[in-house]
Amino acid sequence: LIHFYKRYDNSLNMTASDEVNENFIKACRDGDLPKFNDLLDVADVNYVSESVHGIKYTPLGIAIVFNHEIIAHKLLDHSMIDVNKKTCESTALHYACLRNSVSLIEAICAKAGGTANIS
Secondary structure (H helix, E strand, C coil): CCEEEEECCEEEEECHHHHHHHHHHHHHHHCCHHHHHHHCCCCCCCCCEEEECCEEECHHHHHHHCCCHHHHHHHHHCCCCCCCCCECCECHHHHHHHCCCHHHHHHHHHHCCCCCCCC
16 A cells, blocks of 8 residues: 655655654644554654645654643653754754743753753
């Protein structure tokens, strides 16, 4: 079975793992907690997608951009998450700062081995 997925740069033949990862990105974007939980153990938590209007996002980045803090915190609890992964020259910390999310800023800094002094 061949899967085609409409991307910014037209249709692209995707593998089964790409499809899982794209569905994971969608769950993070949409705040779909049941789907997110179903895919968390099989998806790549650091996958970079170009499927959102041609903009590259990681699951963590897109969860933050779309203000799904529960999903973002669950991703930050994952042992394989890379909080320093850059997409479009931004990291999850950049997105959390743009959202003024103190809890995410502190959690991202802690995951990276630092602290946030927010006053």
